[in-house]
Amino acid sequence: MTGTLLEITVLVCLGYLLVTNLAYVALVVVAFVENGVRRHEHASQDFDVLGESRFTIPVSVIVAAYDEETAIVASVESLLGLDYPEFEVIAVNDGSGDGTLERLVEAFELEPYQVFVRHVFPTEHVHAIYRSAAHPNLVIVDKENGGKSDALNAGLNVARYRYVCGVDADTVFDREALLMGMRRVVEDPARIIGVTSHLTIAEDPARAMAAPEGRRPIDRRPFMAYQHLDYLRAFFNNRLAWSRMGFMLCAVGAFQIWRRDVLEEVGGYSRTFTCEDIELTFRVHEKFLREGREYEILCLPDNVGTTEGPDTVRKLVSQRERWQRVINETVWHYRNMWLRPKYGNVGMIGTPFYLLTEVLAPVFEVLGIVSFVVAVALGLFDPAVFVVMLCAIAFLNAALTACAILLDDLQSRTYRLRDLVRMLVLAPLDLVLYRPIIVWARLKGTFRFLRGDKAWHKFERNARAPA
């Protein structure tokens, strides 16, 4: 009886593995087409004209900061250095308990000014608004703590322009980030309501971005390199294909451009979910598809910046369990979209894909590992076959990772050749060196989701050498 049950479990897990990986392979094929088209588009774009033209749509960049004293100045400086004809930077200090506001006041010579703004989105109390004599396009909002969504909504109330770009305070941006993000919007602002783009990861983003294109180093530690590979797979293998197929399900919080009127229509960022980005994307899809409106939410392959990655296992688990929780919360909340033709590709492909590869993944991963181990222990399964199976999964992952590296390198030629080689060599070992941490984090996230935990559990920022 136990044997039969184990056999069935192993077969179900094997089936799950094959189905999900076939889906990934199909997405990679679509991603190659999308990447090729975007590459041609990028090459035919005249960024000089776009960067000087008064017809390039102005953007309000909003950065929410909570206890970001180590990263905030570099982040705001990189935003102020953006090469874009007309933009403003709104940094919202969300009741930080550290020296975030003091760092900003000191670095940008800020003074308090009263600005009477529209209260389109209700937020926690705003203590003061600061302006800088040195940077007329910089506004700092100091408010009571209310979470990232609340801070972004406070920024939206202050924003003056038609498009807004929400960014993370721990991210350092390329000078052309906004131009790259807005290049498609400028061509069709009536239809393109949301854009996100590829971001890389580093222990110290400012240092990584200081290196020129083509020479950007990957962090030496394999732990960081694996996170980098994880981002590459997510952006190039998945999001590019989703974008091509009209179901871009997550405009990432570190760089998300939205048309302001769309955010006003859907009520801004929600405070009832653990994170704001994926839920907002689902909400916009749900509203526009329900109302039968034409729209596009895009993911572009251009590397717009580098975000800070956790440098310890504990921090990584904390971050990834939060991501798992918000995915579960969102997919469950929007369950009315599952397999509903009314919701087009989002309902018929996107949400089932998310359900299968993200929500149910920890269950199948743990079930698979446990049943295989028990089957081997009971002598029902040959350990050699188990090892061969692990090798097969490892190389399947490695092949998919190599696809992501190729897509990235074709697009940007960002990294040194030796780093590309290192990433390719590390790829097959992902299964044993990195994946177990992610499985654990996902399991923990699922458990916390079932318990109804919605806390942020922000990871402590990485220690850096003084500038």
Added chain:
Amino acid sequence: MDALVLRVALVVLAVTVPVWILLSLAIVVGRMRYERAHRGIRSTELTSREAARLVRRVSKRRPRTEWGRWRRVSALQRLEQVHHPAVPRLIHTVLADPDSRIAAAAIRTLGDIGDAWAIDLLVDALRRGNGQRSRVAAELERLAPAPGPKLLPLLRDWNPTVRFWGATLLRPYPELGDATLIDLTWDQDPNVRAAAVETLGTRSGAAVGAALLARLDDGEWFVRVHAARAAGHVLGAEAAPTITRHLAEERWWVRTAAKDALRAMGKDAVPSLLAVLVHEDSFARNGAAEVLQDVGFVDFLALDDPRSPLLQRIYDAGGEQFREAAEARIASIPVEVVRAA
């Protein structure tokens, strides 16, 4: 079951290991070739055979795939780099592509060429709507002043979108089309009125000023937004009393434009703003206080006479947070500066 799992695993291995190796080699070799190609000075020349191949590619009627269309665009751009004589003929076919992104690439090529015939084609593309009009406009503006006189006929086009772009693009040409632009401030289409008002905002003269003041009462809020900014720029303090009325506007964007216009006038706007401090509308009162703060009048009063009744009136209009912000600013000013003031 062992056999089944083993068979599946071996099939997966047999496929994925070679794929991983091949992809890795492709990445490394591709990157080495790319670096070698970019290390040396790249030849811009084309052999006649290469050129003929590229001309054929561009001349092809509507490639079936998007990929094929982009290859066509790349070929056109390569031919333009070497100033191939077939480019003027070929560009027509790409410009007419129904995919606006493909047409946009042709528009960029025309902007790079910048000759008289390229300008004519761009103006024609703007009129016909080949490609995104904002892209065409950006290229035409880059080529200023060359296209100037060629834009004037656009102001009389039957299509309001073309009139809009005509009026918008005339901004860098202060000597052209004043009278027609003034006529266009009465156009049936509000977008055209807004564009005409915006362009007139960069000019001067009594007729222009009168036209702009008239549009401050336009039925469309976005025309009033442009009119407020433009009138402030052209008429200066003369327009301040009229613009301050718009601090009490229902539309937030009009109030913001009025504040921007008054702020840009600096201290000249102060008398008009002081009159609004007792306005029945709270938006008008706090808007006036905000502009007085931004032009430095509040800080001046607070330094000069902190107990001044006028300052109290401004504080009353601005509210408690307004007062706190002003006091914090004053407190941060060094004592020597205060004494000097």
